[in-house]
Amino acid sequence: MKLNEIIQKQGTSPDKLINILMEYQKTKNTKELTREDLKIVAQELGVTEALVYQVATFYTLLSTKNRGVHIIQVCEDIPCYVNGSVNVVAELENKLKIKMGETTYDNMFTLEHTSCLGCCNMAPAMRVDGKLIGNLTPEKISEIIDEYRGEKK
Protein backbone atom coordinates (compact mmCIF):
# COMPACT_ATOMS: atom_id res chain seq x y z
CA MET A 1 0.00 0.00 0.00
CA LYS A 2 1.19 3.51 -0.79
CA LEU A 3 1.87 6.02 1.96
CA ASN A 4 -0.97 8.27 0.90
CA GLU A 5 -3.44 5.40 0.98
CA ILE A 6 -2.35 4.46 4.51
CA ILE A 7 -2.78 8.05 5.67
CA GLN A 8 -6.20 8.18 4.06
CA LYS A 9 -7.23 4.93 5.78
CA GLN A 10 -5.87 5.87 9.22
CA GLY A 11 -7.00 9.49 9.13
CA THR A 12 -5.00 12.71 9.35
CA SER A 13 -5.34 13.56 13.03
CA PRO A 14 -1.85 13.90 14.60
CA ASP A 15 -2.51 11.12 17.14
CA LYS A 16 -2.44 8.60 14.28
CA LEU A 17 1.22 9.36 13.57
CA ILE A 18 2.75 6.26 15.20
CA ASN A 19 0.26 3.86 13.65
CA ILE A 20 0.81 5.38 10.19
CA LEU A 21 4.60 5.10 10.47
CA MET A 22 4.38 1.51 11.76
CA GLU A 23 2.05 0.40 9.01
CA TYR A 24 3.96 2.08 6.21
CA GLN A 25 7.34 0.79 7.35
CA LYS A 26 6.08 -2.78 7.20
CA THR A 27 5.24 -2.42 3.51
CA LYS A 28 8.75 -1.35 2.55
CA ASN A 29 11.41 -3.85 1.52
CA THR A 30 14.09 -1.80 3.23
CA LYS A 31 12.00 -1.58 6.44
CA GLU A 32 13.04 2.03 6.87
CA LEU A 33 11.46 5.46 6.92
CA THR A 34 13.28 7.94 4.70
CA ARG A 35 13.45 11.70 5.16
CA GLU A 36 11.13 11.98 2.19
CA ASP A 37 8.54 9.69 3.85
CA LEU A 38 8.67 11.67 7.06
CA LYS A 39 8.25 14.92 5.14
CA ILE A 40 5.09 13.68 3.42
CA VAL A 41 3.61 12.42 6.71
CA ALA A 42 4.36 15.77 8.38
CA GLN A 43 2.63 17.69 5.59
CA GLU A 44 -0.41 15.43 5.53
CA LEU A 45 -0.93 15.51 9.33
CA GLY A 46 -0.13 19.19 9.61
CA VAL A 47 2.69 18.73 12.13
CA THR A 48 6.33 19.73 11.97
CA GLU A 49 8.92 17.52 10.31
CA ALA A 50 10.91 17.72 13.53
CA LEU A 51 8.10 16.11 15.50
CA VAL A 52 7.74 13.27 13.00
CA TYR A 53 11.50 12.74 13.01
CA GLN A 54 11.53 12.75 16.81
CA VAL A 55 8.85 10.04 16.91
CA ALA A 56 10.53 7.98 14.17
CA THR A 57 13.80 7.93 16.11
CA PHE A 58 12.33 7.55 19.61
CA TYR A 59 10.67 4.17 19.12
CA THR A 60 12.82 1.10 18.55
CA LEU A 61 10.38 -0.57 16.15
CA LEU A 62 10.68 2.41 13.80
CA SER A 63 13.86 2.81 11.80
CA THR A 64 15.39 5.60 9.76
CA LYS A 65 18.11 3.23 8.61
CA ASN A 66 18.03 0.77 5.75
CA ARG A 67 17.36 -2.78 7.01
CA GLY A 68 16.92 -6.26 5.60
CA VAL A 69 13.75 -7.89 4.28
CA HIS A 70 13.47 -10.03 7.42
CA ILE A 71 14.06 -8.46 10.80
CA ILE A 72 15.30 -10.89 13.44
CA GLN A 73 14.94 -9.56 16.97
CA VAL A 74 16.48 -11.58 19.77
CA CYS A 75 15.45 -10.94 23.36
CA GLU A 76 18.41 -10.03 25.54
CA ASP A 77 16.72 -9.72 28.91
CA ILE A 78 17.33 -11.83 32.00
CA PRO A 79 14.70 -14.60 31.55
CA CYS A 80 16.11 -15.35 28.08
CA TYR A 81 19.71 -14.76 29.15
CA VAL A 82 19.57 -17.35 31.92
CA ASN A 83 18.11 -19.80 29.41
CA GLY A 84 21.00 -19.42 26.98
CA SER A 85 20.14 -16.53 24.63
CA VAL A 86 23.87 -15.80 24.29
CA ASN A 87 24.36 -19.12 22.45
CA VAL A 88 21.42 -18.32 20.20
CA VAL A 89 22.93 -14.96 19.26
CA ALA A 90 26.32 -16.56 18.62
CA GLU A 91 24.74 -19.10 16.27
CA LEU A 92 22.77 -16.40 14.45
CA GLU A 93 25.93 -14.32 13.97
CA ASN A 94 27.79 -17.37 12.79
CA LYS A 95 25.07 -18.50 10.40
CA LEU A 96 24.32 -15.06 8.95
CA LYS A 97 27.99 -13.99 9.00
CA ILE A 98 27.11 -10.62 10.53
CA LYS A 99 27.34 -9.07 13.98
CA MET A 100 24.42 -7.99 16.11
CA GLY A 101 22.90 -4.81 14.65
CA GLU A 102 24.07 -5.50 11.09
CA THR A 103 22.34 -6.46 7.83
CA THR A 104 23.44 -9.33 5.58
CA TYR A 105 25.08 -8.48 2.22
CA ASP A 106 22.13 -9.86 0.26
CA ASN A 107 19.88 -7.55 2.29
CA MET A 108 17.79 -10.50 3.44
CA PHE A 109 18.26 -10.30 7.21
CA THR A 110 18.86 -7.70 9.86
CA LEU A 111 19.86 -8.93 13.30
CA GLU A 112 18.70 -6.82 16.24
CA HIS A 113 18.47 -7.07 19.99
CA THR A 114 15.07 -6.39 21.49
CA SER A 115 13.74 -5.87 24.96
CA CYS A 116 11.56 -8.59 26.49
CA LEU A 117 9.02 -9.98 24.02
CA GLY A 118 6.67 -11.13 26.78
CA CYS A 119 7.05 -14.83 26.13
CA CYS A 120 9.51 -15.74 28.87
CA ASN A 121 7.66 -19.05 29.26
CA MET A 122 9.39 -20.12 26.04
CA ALA A 123 12.77 -18.51 26.60
CA PRO A 124 15.07 -18.02 24.81
CA ALA A 125 12.89 -16.39 22.20
CA MET A 126 13.06 -14.19 19.14
CA ARG A 127 10.69 -12.45 16.77
CA VAL A 128 11.15 -12.77 13.03
CA ASP A 129 9.09 -10.07 11.31
CA GLY A 130 5.82 -10.54 13.23
CA LYS A 131 6.31 -14.14 14.24
CA LEU A 132 7.38 -15.31 17.68
CA ILE A 133 9.70 -18.30 17.87
CA GLY A 134 10.57 -19.71 21.28
CA ASN A 135 12.49 -22.48 23.04
CA LEU A 136 15.41 -21.74 20.74
CA THR A 137 18.55 -23.83 20.48
CA PRO A 138 21.54 -23.32 18.16
CA GLU A 139 20.33 -26.29 16.05
CA LYS A 140 16.89 -24.76 15.68
CA ILE A 141 18.41 -21.46 14.53
CA SER A 142 20.15 -23.17 11.66
CA GLU A 143 16.88 -24.72 10.48
CA ILE A 144 14.93 -21.48 10.79
CA ILE A 145 17.43 -19.46 8.77
CA ASP A 146 17.59 -22.14 6.07
CA GLU A 147 13.83 -22.09 5.86
CA TYR A 148 13.68 -18.31 5.37
CA ARG A 149 16.48 -18.47 2.80
CA GLY A 150 14.81 -21.32 0.90
CA GLU A 151 11.56 -19.41 0.70
CA LYS A 152 13.13 -16.74 -1.49
CA LYS A 153 15.01 -19.01 -3.88
Place this chain on the structure above:
Amino acid sequence: MSGKELKILTNRFDKIDPASIDDYINTGGYKALKKALEMPREEIIKQVKASNLRGRGGAAFPTGIKLESVYKEREAQKYLVCNADEGEPGNFKDRFLIENDPHQVIEGMIICAFAVGSSKGYIYVRGEYDKPISLLKTAIEQAKAKNFLGGGILGTSFNFELEVRTGAGAYVCGEEFALIESIEGKSGKPRFKPPFPTMVGVFNKPTLLNNVETYSNIPYIINEGGEKFAAIGTPSSSGTRLISLSGNVNNKGLFEVPFGVSIREIIDLLGKGIPNGRKIKMVQLAGASGPIIPENMLDLRIDYKEMADNNLSLGSGAIIVIDDRFDVLDIVYRIAKFFEHESCGKCTPCRNGNKQLVKIIKKFVTKTATEKDLSRLDILINVMTQASLCGLGQAAPTAIATTMKYFNEDYLGGICENEKAVAIGG
Protein backbone atom coordinates in the same frame (compact mmCIF):
# COMPACT_ATOMS: atom_id res chain seq x y z
CA MET B 1 -2.54 -28.40 38.08
CA SER B 2 -1.79 -27.88 41.71
CA GLY B 3 -4.00 -27.15 44.70
CA LYS B 4 -2.22 -23.83 45.00
CA GLU B 5 -3.96 -22.44 41.92
CA LEU B 6 -7.30 -20.66 41.85
CA LYS B 7 -8.71 -19.91 38.43
CA ILE B 8 -10.90 -16.84 38.23
CA LEU B 9 -9.30 -14.78 35.49
CA THR B 10 -7.88 -17.81 33.73
CA ASN B 11 -11.01 -19.91 34.09
CA ARG B 12 -11.76 -19.90 30.35
CA PHE B 13 -8.18 -20.59 29.24
CA ASP B 14 -8.00 -23.60 26.91
CA LYS B 15 -11.77 -24.07 27.22
CA ILE B 16 -12.92 -21.49 24.69
CA ASP B 17 -11.85 -20.32 21.27
CA PRO B 18 -10.54 -16.81 21.98
CA ALA B 19 -11.64 -15.70 18.52
CA SER B 20 -15.27 -16.65 19.22
CA ILE B 21 -17.56 -14.23 21.02
CA ASP B 22 -20.21 -16.97 21.23
CA ASP B 23 -17.85 -19.16 23.25
CA TYR B 24 -17.37 -16.25 25.63
CA ILE B 25 -21.11 -15.58 25.93
CA ASN B 26 -21.89 -19.29 26.40
CA THR B 27 -19.52 -19.41 29.37
CA GLY B 28 -21.19 -16.51 31.18
CA GLY B 29 -19.57 -13.69 29.23
CA TYR B 30 -21.21 -10.24 29.02
CA LYS B 31 -23.59 -11.26 31.82
CA ALA B 32 -21.82 -8.79 34.09
CA LEU B 33 -22.26 -6.00 31.54
CA LYS B 34 -26.03 -6.61 31.37
CA LYS B 35 -26.20 -6.59 35.16
CA ALA B 36 -24.07 -3.45 35.43
CA LEU B 37 -26.22 -1.53 32.95
CA GLU B 38 -29.18 -2.02 35.29
CA MET B 39 -27.22 -0.86 38.35
CA PRO B 40 -26.88 2.77 39.43
CA ARG B 41 -23.39 3.93 38.49
CA GLU B 42 -22.59 4.69 42.13
CA GLU B 43 -23.42 1.09 43.02
CA ILE B 44 -20.86 -0.26 40.53
CA ILE B 45 -18.18 1.93 42.09
CA LYS B 46 -19.32 0.82 45.55
CA GLN B 47 -18.91 -2.83 44.59
CA VAL B 48 -15.42 -2.24 43.18
CA LYS B 49 -14.45 -0.37 46.34
CA ALA B 50 -15.85 -3.18 48.50
CA SER B 51 -13.84 -5.72 46.49
CA ASN B 52 -10.59 -4.15 47.69
CA LEU B 53 -9.20 -4.62 44.16
CA ARG B 54 -5.87 -2.89 43.67
CA GLY B 55 -4.17 -2.01 40.40
CA ARG B 56 -2.37 -5.01 38.94
CA GLY B 57 0.03 -3.02 36.77
CA GLY B 58 2.47 -2.70 39.65
CA ALA B 59 1.55 0.42 41.61
CA ALA B 60 -1.31 -1.35 43.46
CA PHE B 61 -3.49 1.76 43.72
CA PRO B 62 -7.05 0.97 44.92
CA THR B 63 -9.13 0.64 41.73
CA GLY B 64 -12.40 1.75 43.34
CA ILE B 65 -10.91 5.08 44.40
CA LYS B 66 -9.58 5.67 40.89
CA LEU B 67 -13.02 4.94 39.45
CA GLU B 68 -14.61 7.35 41.89
CA SER B 69 -12.13 10.14 41.06
CA VAL B 70 -12.92 9.94 37.35
CA TYR B 71 -16.65 9.59 38.04
CA LYS B 72 -16.58 12.83 40.03
CA GLU B 73 -14.85 14.85 37.30
CA ARG B 74 -17.29 17.19 35.61
CA GLU B 75 -15.88 17.20 32.08
CA ALA B 76 -18.29 16.07 29.36
CA GLN B 77 -15.55 14.07 27.62
CA LYS B 78 -13.75 11.43 29.64
CA TYR B 79 -11.47 8.71 28.35
CA LEU B 80 -10.83 5.15 29.35
CA VAL B 81 -7.45 3.55 28.69
CA CYS B 82 -6.24 -0.01 29.10
CA ASN B 83 -2.51 -0.40 29.55
CA ALA B 84 -1.46 -3.45 27.55
CA ASP B 85 2.06 -2.17 26.98
CA GLU B 86 3.53 -5.12 28.82
CA GLY B 87 7.25 -4.50 28.51
CA GLU B 88 8.61 -5.34 31.92
CA PRO B 89 11.04 -8.24 31.37
CA GLY B 90 9.67 -11.42 32.88
CA ASN B 91 6.00 -10.49 32.55
CA PHE B 92 3.63 -12.14 30.11
CA LYS B 93 0.30 -12.17 31.95
CA ASP B 94 -1.34 -9.49 29.79
CA ARG B 95 -0.37 -11.38 26.66
CA PHE B 96 -1.94 -14.54 28.08
CA LEU B 97 -5.10 -12.72 29.20
CA ILE B 98 -5.63 -11.22 25.75
CA GLU B 99 -4.60 -14.28 23.76
CA ASN B 100 -6.85 -16.60 25.74
CA ASP B 101 -9.81 -14.45 26.73
CA PRO B 102 -9.88 -11.08 24.93
CA HIS B 103 -13.54 -10.35 25.68
CA GLN B 104 -13.02 -10.51 29.44
CA VAL B 105 -10.86 -7.36 29.47
CA ILE B 106 -13.17 -5.65 26.97
CA GLU B 107 -16.21 -6.40 29.15
CA GLY B 108 -14.37 -5.01 32.17
CA MET B 109 -13.59 -1.84 30.24
CA ILE B 110 -17.17 -1.33 29.07
CA ILE B 111 -18.48 -1.69 32.64
CA CYS B 112 -15.93 0.84 33.95
CA ALA B 113 -16.72 3.23 31.08
CA PHE B 114 -20.39 3.10 32.03
CA ALA B 115 -19.57 3.66 35.70
CA VAL B 116 -17.36 6.72 35.18
CA GLY B 117 -19.27 8.13 32.21
CA SER B 118 -16.78 7.68 29.40
CA SER B 119 -17.72 7.34 25.74
CA LYS B 120 -14.32 6.58 24.24
CA GLY B 121 -11.66 4.07 25.17
CA TYR B 122 -8.26 2.96 23.96
CA ILE B 123 -6.44 -0.30 24.47
CA TYR B 124 -2.76 0.54 24.12
CA VAL B 125 -0.92 -2.64 23.13
CA ARG B 126 2.81 -2.79 22.61
CA GLY B 127 3.86 -3.04 18.98
CA GLU B 128 5.62 -6.38 19.48
CA TYR B 129 2.35 -8.09 20.46
CA ASP B 130 1.18 -9.00 16.95
CA LYS B 131 -1.22 -11.75 17.96
CA PRO B 132 -2.91 -9.90 20.85
CA ILE B 133 -3.38 -6.86 18.59
CA SER B 134 -5.20 -8.82 15.91
CA LEU B 135 -7.29 -10.77 18.45
CA LEU B 136 -8.40 -7.56 20.15
CA LYS B 137 -9.33 -5.94 16.85
CA THR B 138 -11.46 -8.96 15.97
CA ALA B 139 -13.04 -9.04 19.42
CA ILE B 140 -13.98 -5.35 19.23
CA GLU B 141 -15.70 -5.88 15.87
CA GLN B 142 -17.60 -8.85 17.30
CA ALA B 143 -18.68 -6.88 20.37
CA LYS B 144 -19.86 -4.03 18.14
CA ALA B 145 -21.94 -6.43 16.06
CA LYS B 146 -23.67 -7.64 19.24
CA ASN B 147 -24.17 -4.05 20.44
CA PHE B 148 -21.95 -4.49 23.52
CA LEU B 149 -20.00 -1.58 22.01
CA GLY B 150 -21.12 1.37 19.92
CA GLY B 151 -24.21 3.55 20.23
CA GLY B 152 -27.13 2.84 22.61
CA ILE B 153 -25.55 -0.25 24.13
CA LEU B 154 -28.15 -2.99 24.75
CA GLY B 155 -31.02 -0.59 24.48
CA THR B 156 -29.69 1.95 26.97
CA SER B 157 -28.55 5.51 26.22
CA PHE B 158 -24.94 4.56 26.96
CA ASN B 159 -22.45 4.92 24.08
CA PHE B 160 -18.93 3.59 24.12
CA GLU B 161 -16.37 3.24 21.31
CA LEU B 162 -13.20 1.23 21.78
CA GLU B 163 -10.05 1.48 19.67
CA VAL B 164 -6.75 -0.43 19.64
CA ARG B 165 -3.64 1.72 19.60
CA THR B 166 -0.24 0.15 19.23
CA GLY B 167 3.09 1.14 20.65
CA ALA B 168 6.26 1.05 18.61
CA GLY B 169 8.85 -0.31 20.98
CA ALA B 170 9.44 1.78 24.08
CA TYR B 171 9.55 0.29 27.57
CA VAL B 172 8.83 3.69 29.12
CA CYS B 173 5.36 3.72 27.50
CA GLY B 174 4.17 1.39 30.27
CA GLU B 175 4.37 4.49 32.49
CA GLU B 176 0.92 6.05 32.49
CA PHE B 177 1.78 9.52 31.21
CA ALA B 178 4.30 8.22 28.66
CA LEU B 179 1.52 5.94 27.42
CA ILE B 180 -0.89 8.87 27.21
CA GLU B 181 1.64 10.90 25.23
CA SER B 182 2.08 7.95 22.90
CA ILE B 183 -1.69 7.62 22.36
CA GLU B 184 -1.60 11.28 21.34
CA GLY B 185 0.96 10.33 18.69
CA LYS B 186 4.04 11.74 20.37
CA SER B 187 7.26 10.31 21.78
CA GLY B 188 6.55 8.50 25.04
CA LYS B 189 7.93 10.94 27.56
CA PRO B 190 6.32 11.15 31.01
CA ARG B 191 4.67 14.33 32.28
CA PHE B 192 4.98 15.92 35.69
CA LYS B 193 2.46 14.78 38.35
CA PRO B 194 0.13 16.08 39.66
CA PRO B 195 -2.24 16.56 37.97
CA PHE B 196 -2.86 12.83 37.68
CA PRO B 197 -4.45 11.19 34.62
CA THR B 198 -7.76 10.92 36.51
CA MET B 199 -7.90 14.75 36.23
CA VAL B 200 -5.84 15.62 33.14
CA GLY B 201 -5.11 12.58 30.98
CA VAL B 202 -5.55 11.77 27.29
CA PHE B 203 -6.06 14.97 25.26
CA ASN B 204 -6.05 16.74 28.64
CA LYS B 205 -9.35 15.14 29.69
CA PRO B 206 -10.05 13.02 32.79
CA THR B 207 -8.87 9.50 32.06
CA LEU B 208 -9.35 6.17 33.78
CA LEU B 209 -6.21 4.16 33.10
CA ASN B 210 -5.81 0.58 34.29
CA ASN B 211 -3.85 -2.54 33.49
CA VAL B 212 -5.31 -5.48 31.51
CA GLU B 213 -5.46 -7.69 34.60
CA THR B 214 -7.22 -4.99 36.63
CA TYR B 215 -10.02 -4.58 34.06
CA SER B 216 -10.25 -8.35 33.67
CA ASN B 217 -11.23 -8.65 37.33
CA ILE B 218 -14.25 -6.36 36.94
CA PRO B 219 -16.76 -8.83 35.40
CA TYR B 220 -16.24 -11.26 38.30
CA ILE B 221 -16.70 -8.48 40.87
CA ILE B 222 -19.98 -7.37 39.27
CA ASN B 223 -21.29 -10.93 38.89
CA GLU B 224 -20.36 -12.16 42.34
CA GLY B 225 -20.28 -8.94 44.36
CA GLY B 226 -17.38 -7.02 45.86
CA GLU B 227 -17.57 -8.78 49.21
CA LYS B 228 -17.09 -12.22 47.74
CA PHE B 229 -14.04 -10.99 45.85
CA ALA B 230 -12.64 -9.34 48.99
CA ALA B 231 -12.88 -12.65 50.84
CA ILE B 232 -10.41 -14.31 48.47
CA GLY B 233 -6.76 -13.97 49.44
CA THR B 234 -5.46 -12.29 52.58
CA PRO B 235 -6.76 -9.36 54.69
CA SER B 236 -4.48 -6.85 52.95
CA SER B 237 -4.71 -8.30 49.45
CA SER B 238 -7.91 -9.47 47.81
CA GLY B 239 -8.45 -11.71 44.84
CA THR B 240 -5.98 -13.67 42.81
CA ARG B 241 -2.66 -12.76 41.31
CA LEU B 242 -1.33 -13.80 37.94
CA ILE B 243 2.24 -14.93 38.32
CA SER B 244 4.57 -14.98 35.31
CA LEU B 245 7.13 -17.58 36.30
CA SER B 246 10.31 -17.70 34.22
CA GLY B 247 14.05 -18.24 34.31
CA ASN B 248 15.63 -21.46 35.53
CA VAL B 249 12.56 -23.49 36.45
CA ASN B 250 11.33 -26.77 35.01
CA ASN B 251 7.80 -25.57 34.39
CA LYS B 252 7.85 -21.97 33.17
CA GLY B 253 4.45 -20.42 32.66
CA LEU B 254 1.54 -18.36 33.88
CA PHE B 255 -0.17 -19.33 37.12
CA GLU B 256 -3.15 -17.79 38.88
CA VAL B 257 -2.90 -18.05 42.65
CA PRO B 258 -4.83 -16.48 45.51
CA PHE B 259 -2.84 -13.95 47.54
CA GLY B 260 -1.08 -15.60 50.47
CA VAL B 261 0.85 -18.28 48.61
CA SER B 262 4.61 -18.14 49.21
CA ILE B 263 7.22 -17.56 46.53
CA ARG B 264 8.81 -20.90 47.40
CA GLU B 265 5.53 -22.74 46.91
CA ILE B 266 5.16 -21.17 43.48
CA ILE B 267 8.69 -22.14 42.44
CA ASP B 268 8.60 -25.65 43.89
CA LEU B 269 5.01 -26.76 43.35
CA LEU B 270 3.98 -24.87 40.21
CA GLY B 271 7.43 -24.36 38.69
CA LYS B 272 8.41 -27.92 39.63
CA GLY B 273 11.84 -26.90 40.87
CA ILE B 274 15.13 -26.06 39.22
CA PRO B 275 16.45 -28.03 36.21
CA ASN B 276 19.34 -30.51 36.65
CA GLY B 277 19.17 -30.38 40.43
CA ARG B 278 20.88 -26.99 40.58
CA LYS B 279 20.47 -24.54 43.44
CA ILE B 280 18.74 -21.17 43.36
CA LYS B 281 21.20 -18.30 43.48
CA MET B 282 18.74 -15.44 43.39
CA VAL B 283 15.18 -14.58 42.46
CA GLN B 284 14.09 -11.33 40.87
CA LEU B 285 10.56 -10.20 41.63
CA ALA B 286 8.39 -7.89 39.47
CA GLY B 287 10.79 -7.73 36.50
CA ALA B 288 13.88 -5.72 35.62
CA SER B 289 12.74 -2.88 37.88
CA GLY B 290 12.18 -5.23 40.82
CA PRO B 291 14.18 -6.42 43.80
CA ILE B 292 16.56 -9.38 43.73
CA ILE B 293 16.37 -11.60 46.81
CA PRO B 294 18.40 -14.57 48.02
CA GLU B 295 17.12 -18.12 48.46
CA ASN B 296 16.55 -17.74 52.22
CA MET B 297 13.82 -15.12 51.65
CA LEU B 298 11.59 -17.26 49.44
CA ASP B 299 9.13 -18.06 52.22
CA LEU B 300 7.73 -14.55 51.85
CA ARG B 301 4.13 -14.64 50.73
CA ILE B 302 2.46 -12.95 47.77
CA ASP B 303 0.79 -10.25 49.83
CA TYR B 304 0.94 -6.46 49.48
CA LYS B 305 1.54 -5.87 53.18
CA GLU B 306 4.09 -8.61 53.71
CA MET B 307 6.04 -7.41 50.67
CA ALA B 308 5.90 -3.77 51.74
CA ASP B 309 6.96 -4.65 55.31
CA ASN B 310 10.13 -6.10 53.78
CA ASN B 311 10.65 -3.12 51.45
CA LEU B 312 9.85 -5.32 48.49
CA SER B 313 7.25 -5.23 45.75
CA LEU B 314 5.84 -7.85 43.45
CA GLY B 315 5.14 -5.24 40.77
CA SER B 316 3.09 -6.79 38.01
CA GLY B 317 3.69 -10.33 39.19
CA ALA B 318 6.86 -11.68 37.62
CA ILE B 319 9.11 -14.18 39.36
CA ILE B 320 12.42 -14.77 37.60
CA VAL B 321 14.45 -17.64 39.03
CA ILE B 322 18.22 -17.60 38.49
CA ASP B 323 20.33 -20.62 39.37
CA ASP B 324 23.83 -20.87 40.83
CA ARG B 325 25.64 -20.88 37.48
CA PHE B 326 25.08 -17.13 37.30
CA ASP B 327 26.96 -14.30 38.88
CA VAL B 328 25.06 -11.57 40.73
CA LEU B 329 27.16 -8.74 39.29
CA ASP B 330 26.82 -10.04 35.73
CA ILE B 331 23.01 -10.13 36.08
CA VAL B 332 22.91 -6.67 37.66
CA TYR B 333 25.16 -5.28 34.91
CA ARG B 334 22.75 -6.54 32.25
CA ILE B 335 19.82 -4.96 34.06
CA ALA B 336 21.70 -1.65 34.31
CA LYS B 337 22.35 -1.76 30.55
CA PHE B 338 18.65 -2.35 29.97
CA PHE B 339 17.69 0.83 31.83
CA GLU B 340 20.43 2.85 30.18
CA HIS B 341 18.84 1.92 26.87
CA GLU B 342 15.22 2.40 27.96
CA SER B 343 15.55 5.75 29.73
CA CYS B 344 13.58 8.27 27.68
CA GLY B 345 16.10 11.02 28.42
CA LYS B 346 13.67 13.64 29.66
CA CYS B 347 14.99 14.02 33.21
CA THR B 348 18.64 14.17 34.27
CA PRO B 349 18.63 11.76 37.26
CA CYS B 350 17.44 8.93 35.01
CA ARG B 351 19.25 9.85 31.78
CA ASN B 352 22.64 10.37 33.39
CA GLY B 353 22.09 8.23 36.47
CA ASN B 354 21.63 5.05 34.46
CA LYS B 355 24.76 5.79 32.42
CA GLN B 356 26.76 6.19 35.62
CA LEU B 357 25.28 3.00 37.14
CA VAL B 358 26.44 1.02 34.10
CA LYS B 359 29.91 2.54 34.36
CA ILE B 360 30.30 1.79 38.07
CA ILE B 361 28.83 -1.72 37.94
CA LYS B 362 31.19 -2.51 35.07
CA LYS B 363 34.08 -1.74 37.43
CA PHE B 364 32.75 -4.29 39.92
CA VAL B 365 32.32 -6.87 37.16
CA THR B 366 35.92 -6.40 36.03
CA LYS B 367 37.17 -6.29 39.64
CA THR B 368 38.53 -2.80 39.24
CA ALA B 369 36.16 -1.02 41.62
CA THR B 370 37.31 0.89 44.67
CA GLU B 371 35.80 1.26 48.13
CA LYS B 372 34.64 4.68 47.09
CA ASP B 373 32.53 3.20 44.30
CA LEU B 374 30.29 1.60 46.91
CA SER B 375 29.43 4.96 48.42
CA ARG B 376 29.09 6.45 44.92
CA LEU B 377 26.47 3.81 44.19
CA ASP B 378 24.64 4.68 47.41
CA ILE B 379 24.49 8.36 46.53
CA LEU B 380 23.47 7.73 42.95
CA ILE B 381 20.69 5.33 43.95
CA ASN B 382 19.39 7.88 46.41
CA VAL B 383 19.32 10.68 43.84
CA MET B 384 17.63 8.52 41.22
CA THR B 385 14.92 7.16 43.50
CA GLN B 386 14.17 10.59 44.95
CA ALA B 387 14.50 12.87 41.95
CA SER B 388 13.59 10.96 38.79
CA LEU B 389 10.47 12.20 37.06
CA CYS B 390 8.74 8.84 36.66
CA GLY B 391 8.72 5.29 37.92
CA LEU B 392 11.31 4.16 35.39
CA GLY B 393 14.15 6.19 36.88
CA GLN B 394 12.90 5.72 40.42
CA ALA B 395 12.83 1.92 40.11
CA ALA B 396 15.83 1.45 37.80
CA PRO B 397 18.36 1.04 40.65
CA THR B 398 16.17 -1.42 42.65
CA ALA B 399 18.10 -4.51 41.54
CA ILE B 400 21.39 -2.83 42.46
CA ALA B 401 20.12 -1.55 45.82
CA THR B 402 18.74 -4.94 46.85
CA THR B 403 21.78 -6.92 45.72
CA MET B 404 24.05 -4.50 47.61
CA LYS B 405 22.00 -5.39 50.66
CA TYR B 406 21.60 -9.14 50.21
CA PHE B 407 24.71 -10.02 48.18
CA ASN B 408 27.18 -7.57 49.67
CA GLU B 409 30.06 -10.04 49.50
CA ASP B 410 29.75 -10.14 45.70
CA TYR B 411 30.32 -6.39 45.57
CA LEU B 412 33.27 -6.62 47.93
CA GLY B 413 34.67 -9.26 45.61
CA GLY B 414 34.54 -6.70 42.79
CA ILE B 415 36.90 -4.33 44.56
CA CYS B 416 40.43 -4.59 43.17
CA GLU B 417 43.04 -6.30 45.38
CA ASN B 418 45.40 -3.34 45.70
CA GLU B 419 42.55 -1.14 46.76
CA LYS B 420 41.52 -3.66 49.43
CA ALA B 421 45.02 -3.71 50.84
CA VAL B 422 45.01 0.06 50.99
CA ALA B 423 41.64 0.02 52.73
CA ILE B 424 42.78 -2.53 55.30
CA GLY B 425 46.15 -0.85 55.81
CA GLY B 426 44.33 2.34 56.61
